[in-house]
Amino acid sequence: MKYLITIVGPTAIGKTSLSIALAKHYNCEIVSCDSRQFFKEMPIGTAVPNAEELASATHHFIQNKSIFDNYTVGDFEKEALVKLEELFKKNNYVILVGGSGLYVDAILKGFDEFPDIDSTIRKKVNSNYENLGIEYLQQQLENLDPAYYQKTTSENPQTLQNPQRMMRFVEVCLGTGKPYSSFLNQKKNNRNFKPIIIGLETDREVIYDRINQRVDIMINEGLLGEAEALYPHKELNALQTVGYRELFSYFDGEFTLPFAVEEIKKNTRRFSKRQLTWFKRKENTQWFDYLTDKAEIIKYIDTQSKI
Numbered sequence: 452m453k454y455l456i457t458i459v460g461p462t463a464i465g466k467t468s469l470s471i472a473l474a475k476h477y478n479c480e481i482v483s484c485d486s487r488q489f490f491k492e493m494p495i496g497t498a499v500p501n502a503e504e505l506a507s508a509t510h511h512f513i514q515n516k517s518i519f520d521n522y523t524v525g526d527f528e529k530e531a532l533v534k535l536e537e538l539f540k541k542n543n544y545v546i547l548v549g550g551s552g553l554y555v556d557a558i559l560k561g562f563d564e565f566p567d568i569d570s571t572i573r574k575k576v577n578s579n580y581e582n583l584g585i586e587y588l589q590q591q592l593e594n595l596d597p598a599y600y601q602k603t604t605s606e607n608p609q610t611l612q613n614p615q616r617m618m619r620f621v622e623v624c625l626g627t628g629k630p631y632s633s634f635l636n637q638k639k640n641n642r643n644f645k646p647i648i649i650g651l652e653t654d655r656e657v658i659y660d661r662i663n664q665r666v667d668i669m670i671n672e673g674l675l676g677e678a679e680a681l682y683p684h685k686e687l688n689a690l691q692t693v694g695y696r697e698l699f700s701y702f703d704g705e706f707t708l709p710f711a712v713e714e715i716k717k718n719t720r721r722f723s724k725r726q727l728t729w730f731k732r733k734e735n736t737q738w739f740d741y742l743t744d745k746a747e748i749i750k751y752i753d754t755q756s757k758i
Contacts, residue, residue, distance in 0.1 A: 453539045453644040454756050458548040459555060459730045460651035461723035463661040465741045467500050469651065470548040472745045473752070474508035477544040481510045482531055484549035484558060486524070487692055489516040492681060495674045496694040498665065508546075511538075518681070518689040523619075525565075528557040539644065544756075547646075552729035559648075561640025568626035576622045580614060581686060588617035592631075595624035599632035609725055615688050647755045649748060650730055650738040657741075659720050666716045669694070675708075693718045 456473055458466045474481050483489075487497040491514040499514060511534055516522050535558070538545045547558060556562075579587050589611055593600040599620070603610050610616055620631045627634075678698035681690055685699045694715050701711040730736065737751055 452543065452756070454544050454752075455535070455558070455644045455646045456544060456546050456752055457555065457559065457646050457648045458546065458651065459552070459648065459733070459736065460550065460741075461658055461726045462498075462550050462719060463665045463723070464651045464653065464658060466548050466550065466651060467504060469649070469745065469748070470546045471500075471504060471507045473749070474546050476745075476749055477542070477546075479542045479544040479546060480538050481508050481546045481548060482534060482538070482558075483510060483512045484527070484531070484547055484551055484554040486527075486549075486551040486554050487689075488513055488549075489522060489527075490514065490518045490689050491516065492518050493677070493689070493695075495669050495672050495677045496692075498669070518684060518687050522689075524553055524557050525562060527554055528561060531558055535644065545644075550726050552726065552733075559642070559646050561642075563635050565623055565634050566627055568622050572626045573618075573622050576618050576625065580618055585612060585614060585617065588614065588621055591621045592617065592624070595621065596630035596632055599630060602632075614691055645756075646735075647752050648733065648736040649752070650733075650736045651741045652727070652738050653741045655724075658723055662719045662723060663716050666694075666712065666719060670712060674698070678702075693722055 456477070458470050458473075460466055470481050473479075485497070487493060488499050489512060490497070493499075494514065500510065505513065512527070512531065535545055547555070549555060576588075589600075592603075592611075623629075623631045623634065674694065675698065678695050679702065681695065682699060682702050684690060685695070690696075690699075697706065697711045697714040697718065700706045700714075701708055706714065739748055739751075
């Protein structure tokens with residue numbers, strides 16, 4: 452049996468540290484599913500593992516793409532499954548780590564298959580979004596797939612504020628002439644591994660304090676300069692993320708720098724709350740306090756791998 456040890460939890464909770472410790476213990480490799488750490492131009496703002504951490508265990512899907520690449524969660528699913536098959540030939544264990552719930556689900560469960568969409572439709576939807584804003588996408592989805600719009604509004608309202616996902620919903624509707632929801636739950640995705648899911652958590656105040664400290668460290672390490680270099684490309688999907696949007700507003704003269712930094716902290720705290728909400732809904736997750744001795748977590752994993 453092959454086991455995918457999956458580490459989830461909010462940002463700044465210590466997932467990287469645990470993943471490296473487990474990789475060393477099981478002499479295995481790490482697959483990252485942090486959707487922001489794929490991009491090589493954003494090392495500071497995405498808290499990429501440092502050189503010492505990267506040298507401590509073999510990592511995959513870290514800074515392997517460019518912000519100019521059109522890289523989707525579907526692309527990641529296909530590439531990561533190929534990599535996992537390769538890694539499982541060498542070891543019965545692989546570590547999957549990251550705070551991007553959608554990307555974790557892509558590996559553990561897979562997604563429904565959608566027809567290819569004409570690139571002209573994609574460009575038109577993207578152009579309309581840039582000109583008309585997120586409200587255009589929301590209105591289109593409500594008109595083209597009212598059932599899915601209502602379901603999203605009640606169950607995952609934050610998705611309605613996510614431009615990348617909303618553009619995908621709309622382009623599928625327009626490109627196929629069918630509701631996005633008509634393509635859901637059509638097939639069963641089989642996996643040749645058993646996931647052992649470990650969740651890290653702690654009191655919200657501790658998480659928030661760790662986030663505030665991390666943002667201060669990023670600023671000291673040069674996040675401002677990194678964001679300034681990326682500013683000419685601020686409309687790219689990869690840069691529609693916390694830590695960059697706020698600094699782009701500073702460059703636009705909308706924010707002062709101290710206010711932008713506080714906004715990064717606030718929005719990262721909000722993001723961590725959404726992460727926990729997502730992961731807490733996941734079945735078969737064993738939650739540990741972030742300070743739990745790693746030996747206790749290893750004992751749990753060993754017990755699960757004997758079942």
